[in-house]
Amino acid sequence: MSTLEVKDLHVSVVDDENGKGQEILKGVNLTMSTGEIHAIMGPNGTGKSTLSQAIMGNSAYKVTQGDILFDGKSILEMPVDERARAGLFLAMQYPQEIAGVTNVEFMRAAINSRRADDDQIPIMEFMKKLDAKQEILDMTDEMSERYLNEGFSGGEKKRNEILQLLMIEPKFAILDEIDSGLDIDALKVVSRGVNSMRGDNFGSLIITHYQRLLNYIVPDQVHIMMDGRIVKSGGPDLAKKLEEEGYAGLRDDLNIDAKLTDEI
Amino acid sequence: MRPSLKENYLDQVVDFANKNEEPNWFSELRQDALNKSADLALPQYEKINYRSWRLDRPKAPFAEDENISDVTLPETDNLLVQNGGTTVVSKLSDKLADKGVIFTDIWTALKEYPDLVQKYFLNTTINVDSNKLIALNLALMNGGSFLYIPKNLKVEEAIQAIYIQNGDEKKDYNHHVLVVADEGSEVTYLENYLSNGNKETNIANIVVEVVALDNSNVHFSALDQFGSNVSTYLNRHGYVGNDARLDWAIGSMNDGHVVGDFGTELRGEGSHTEAKVVAITTSDQVQGIDTKVTNYGKHSIGHILQHGVILQSSTLTFNGVGHIVKGARGSDSQQESRVLMLSRKARGDADPILLIDENDVTAGHAASVGRVNEDQMYYLMSRGIDEKTAQRLVIRGFLSSVITEIPEKEVRDRMTAMIERKLVNGQQK
Numbered sequence: 299m300s301t302l303e304v305k306d307l308h309v310s311v312v313d314d315e316n317g318k319g320q321e322i323l324k325g326v327n328l329t330m331s332t333g334e335i336h337a338i339m340g341p342n343g344t345g346k347s348t349l350s351q352a353i354m355g356n357s358a359y360k361v362t363q364g365d366i367l368f369d370g371k372s373i374l375e376m377p378v379d380e381r382a383r384a385g386l387f388l389a390m391q392y393p394q395e396i397a398g399v400t401n402v403e404f405m406r407a408a409i410n411s412r413r414a415d416d417d418q419i420p421i422m423e424f425m426k427k428l429d430a431k432q433e434i435l436d437m438t439d440e441m442s443e444r445y446l447n448e449g450f451s452g453g454e455k456k457r458n459e460i461l462q463l464l465m466i467e468p469k470f471a472i473l474d475e476i477d478s479g480l481d482i483d484a485l486k487v488v489s490r491g492v493n494s495m496r497g498d499n500f501g502s503l504i505i506t507h508y509q510r511l512l513n514y515i516v517p518d519q520v521h522i523m524m525d526g527r528i529v530k531s532g533g534p535d536l537a538k539k540l541e542e543e544g545y546a547g548l549r550d551d552l553n554i555d556a557k558l559t560d561e562i
Numbered sequence: 563m564r565p566s567l568k569e570n571y572l573d574q575v576v577d578f579a580n581k582n583e584e585p586n587w588f589s590e591l592r593q594d595a596l597n598k599s600a601d602l603a604l605p606q607y608e609k610i611n612y613r614s615w616r617l618d619r620p621k622a623p624f625a626e627d628e629n630i631s632d633v634t635l636p637e638t639d640n641l642l643v644q645n646g647g648t649t650v651v652s653k654l655s656d657k658l659a660d661k662g663v664i665f666t667d668i669w670t671a672l673k674e675y676p677d678l679v680q681k682y683f684l685n686t687t688i689n690v691d692s693n694k695l696i697a698l699n700l701a702l703m704n705g706g707s708f709l710y711i712p713k714n715l716k717v718e719e720a721i722q723a724i725y726i727q728n729g730d731e732k733k734d735y736n737h738h739v740l741v742v743a744d745e746g747s748e749v750t751y752l753e754n755y756l757s758n759g760n761k762e763t764n765i766a767n768i769v770v771e772v773v774a775l776d777n778s779n780v781h782f783s784a785l786d787q788f789g790s791n792v793s794t795y796l797n798r799h800g801y802v803g804n805d806a807r808l809d810w811a812i813g814s815m816n817d818g819h820v821v822g823d824f825g826t827e828l829r830g831e832g833s834h835t836e837a838k839v840v841a842i843t844t845s846d847q848v849q850g851i852d853t854k855v856t857n858y859g860k861h862s863i864g865h866i867l868q869h870g871v872i873l874q875s876s877t878l879t880f881n882g883v884g885h886i887v888k889g890a891r892g893s894d895s896q897q898e899s900r901v902l903m904l905s906r907k908a909r910g911d912a913d914p915i916l917l918i919d920e921n922d923v924t925a926g927h928a929a930s931v932g933r934v935n936e937d938q939m940y941y942l943m944s945r946g947i948d949e950k951t952a953q954r955l956v957i958r959g960f961l962s963s964v965i966t967e968i969p970e971k972e973v974r975d976r977m978t979a980m981i982e983r984k985l986v987n988g989q990q991k
Contacts (some may be wrong), residue, residue, distance in 0.1 A: 310733035354944055396943040398962025399955045408945040409956070426602060445962070 300469045302383065302501065304328040304354070308363035309345075309352045319360065319544070321538050322348040323526035326364075332469055332501040332520075337512055337535060339505075341545045342557045346505045349392060350472045353503075354388040357379045378524035383412050385469030389459040389476050396446040401458065404446050405465045412466075431464040435491050452479040460491040471495070472503045477511040487549075489514030509541040524549060525556035567698075568596055571620065575701055576650055577623050582669045586678050589981040591683075594700035595690045602694040605823060609879050609911050610850030612821045617765050618694055623702035625733040630758045633726060636972050640665065642723045645758075646733060647705035655719070662712035664720060668738060671708035673795060678710060681743050685960040686773050686801035687827050695795045697770045706738035711778075713932040714746040720970050723753045729789045732760030735766035743778040745803075750781040750969050754976070757789030757817075766794040776803040776830060783811045783968045785977055790845065797823045804830035804859070811967035814841035814849055814870075814982045822851040828893070839868045840964040840983065842957075843876035843908075846986035854883035855924075857893040866897035869964075871877035871910035871957050875990030879910070884925060885917040902934060902960060904953070904988070935960075954985045 310319035322345045328334050340346050351377040352359045353366055365372050373381055396404075406430070410418045428442060428489040433459050456476055461545050463471050473492065478483055492515050493501065504515060512520070512534065519535040521528045523546070529552055530536065540548055549556055575596055579589035604618060627646035635651065640658065642665060643651035649667040658665075664675060671679050680737060684690055690697050705725070711717055727735045743749050755768070766788060774780045780800075788794050794816065800808045814822060826835040835855055843849045855864030868880040884895035899912035914927035934956055942952035958965070958981055965981075968974045 320809070355938055373929070377939060379943040379946055379948050388944055390941065390944075392602075394935075394938045396938055396942075396955065396959035397787070398958045398965050404942070404945070409948050411948060411951070412947040446959075466945065479745060521785075548708055560738070 299498070300332045302330050302470050303367040304349070304353070304364070305367065305389070306364035307349070307352065307361065307366065309348055310362050311348065311358060312322070316337065321362070322415060323352065323524055326526070328521065328528060330501050333498045334519065335496070335504065335515065335517045337503045337504045337506060337517040337520045337537065338523055339507065339520060344523050345526045346523055347474055350388055350474045350505055351502070353472060354378060365436055373523060380413070387463055387466060387468035387471040389471060389473045389475045391478065393447050393455045393459055395448045395450070397448045401442045401444060404405055405462060408462065408466055414536055417557055427465065431461055434464065434494050435461055435488050443445060453481070453484045456480060456488060457484065460488050460546070461519070464491055464495065465496070469499065470501045470503065472505065474505045475507065484501065485511065486514060497560045498554050512537045522548060524554055529554055545560045566600055567620070568600060571596060571623070571702065574624050578704070581613050584672055588672055588678060588855065591690065592701050594705070595697040598690060599694050599701055602691070602697050605693040605695060606750065606776070607821065607823070607850060607852040608904045608913055608915065610821055610852065610881070612819065612848070612850065616763070617767060617793060617795045620698065620702055621735050621765070622732050622863055622951045623704055623734040623736055625731065627733070628728060628731050630726065630728050630730070633724065633756070635724070636722060638720070639720055640721045640962060642667070642707055643706050643726070643749065644707070645726045646728055646735070654927055656721070657831045658717060661689040661715055663715065663717065664708060664710040664914040666708055668703070668706035668740070674680055675708070675710070678742070679740065682749055682771070682773050682858065683740055684771070686771065687799040687825065688769070688771070688797065693768055695936050696797060697779035697931040699738060699767045702734065702736045703738045704734070704736045709741045709751060711743045711747040711749045713744040716748040717750070720750040721750070722764070722973070725753065725755045726759045727764070727788060727792060728759060729753065729764065729791060730761040733764065735764060735768070737766070737768045739770040739879055741780070741782070742773045742778045743770065743775060744816070745775045749778040750783070751842070751975050752783045752968070752970060754787070754973070756786045756787040760789040763791045766792050768794065768796045770798040772798070772804045772808060774800060774806040774808040774987060775833060778803065778806045780808045782809065783973065785973065785980065786816050786820070787980060788818050788820070790847065792802040792817060792818040794820045796820060800826040800835065802826060802828050802830055802833035802835055806830055806833065806834040809833040809835065809967070810839070812839045812966045813837060813964055813977050813980070814851060815895045815984055816849065819848060820849045821846055822849070824851065824853045826855045826864065828857045828859050828864055830854065830862070831859045832861050833859045834863040834867070837839050837866045838967060839962040841870040842873070842984045842988065843870070843878045843983055844873045846875050848877040852881040852883065854926040855895065857886040857895055859893070860890055861892040864888060865893045866899070867963055868899040868912070869961055870900070870908045870910070871902045871960065873904045873905060873985070875905065875907040877909040878911070881913045881915060882927065882929070883915045883917070884927070886920050886923050886933055888919040890920050893920070893923050895923065896927070897956045898928045901931045902957065903931060908917060920983045950989050954982060955987070957981070957985060
């Protein structure tokens, strides 16, 4: 079993305009183990994506206090690629497009980066695995032969993120708004992909605005985030309650002094 | 005082022409070129200084070609391979030959199709008076080829040429290629220059002419890979007729110094070119590339795209010259030149030059010298790919404008492998 612990995490980003650091995360605590699926919900601008970027190691996000521990060891000093090879994965909200590099080649490079130089994945084994994973996601060879995300629709990009997840098989996957821009059919397909990973050796942190995704990927725990902190945790019912009451209702219940971006 | 080029080389030029049974007009053209070369000036390009390479000082233009070790050849029906000036492979499918396609070394063409060669050789864009290096190319020409596509023939298969410079031999490489696409024809031509061995220091002087007559469509791809001991003048020029199109996809992957002069003259109404060049420079090499498109024809379209990467202490200069002459109404001139710097010791330049002498036109330019896209790096590294590998993949994406243009998978793979090799070398300190 592996664990991922976020302890009293404070994270700042530098404002492009005035060059000053702005604190986004103000003391996040979260512990998860493989075998568990956690969901983080919260209003816009509350720090959900910042948390995912900080865990992955995006250098634009500065950890000013607290720690992130993977199997008990701090990963703050590890660069992005090392964190990935250690077992972390982030399905991004806005995947990059890179022409000239095919999807297949990219995924092979990713898998081989985890293997020794003299033990690279044989091409047949790779293709077989790719076929099986594509099938789960209703994807075709044609998509994998294309250049990385180039010219992909929003939905295709999300699907491609999940394909990478299934191919790489990390210990922990953070899914950052994987449901945004997906219609109901695509949502089902993506959920099927994530659910196929469920098991003792896989844990996931699902970031979403809406409860809808959690009908398809049922979480073990739900956390509500507001103003840079986790303000409430509970079972799947918490998400349903939130859907009924809205964030403002929950905020008032909890007596939190947080301004919601979308609130007029 | 040094003896003049003429005193030094006139006898050799005449002997060489005789030995190859060149027609009189051609031998005379060579002698004329040799004469003129003495007075003609070296071509000048903004921010490209190549005088010290001494490209105008021939050393051994007519040395014999020695045997070289084998080069892996692509499996294709339409292939010309030259080792120096010696033709090693000359294949053309019966189907194409029967339809009138000509693809031979330059001397066979001069013997068998003298009128066709004479009509177009240095006669559509550049000529013997253009500059000293072009005159020397002709006077001392010791290798070359001729490709002709007859009227209205659409050739589906790519025509390939591999031109080998023997780097272990002391010999100037003076090469001339003439491609003529007759009216309404279509062709894809791929050429690959490479050095085999790298023991001797040599100069190369290459002139490639592409003539795209009315309504023709020419797709020209090049992969240039001269070795580090070769200093090269590489002139590629194209003529584009009415409603004709000439697209260039050039990969300048040389290890030695290069001055590239890539020019397209949009002579015809509605003529069109897309000139795409990518380059990687490493070590202490200098590559200066001057890509120019001149719109003469009404409603002509000329687009330039240049992407380059500089590593270590190398220098890369991209000039993009868009010239619209008076009367070319309704024409369009656009260009983009971008250079990625991967080293603080490297020098890079991207210079847009627009010369517009007509009012009723559209024109634009973009140029930048910058660093590797951090968002792309982050994305690749977040999948476990190490920094150097990620950097190579991002760069390949940056150079993909040309890679993706290459129609043959085999050549595309060769190009990708070449980029990979050059970047791996360049990433070493």
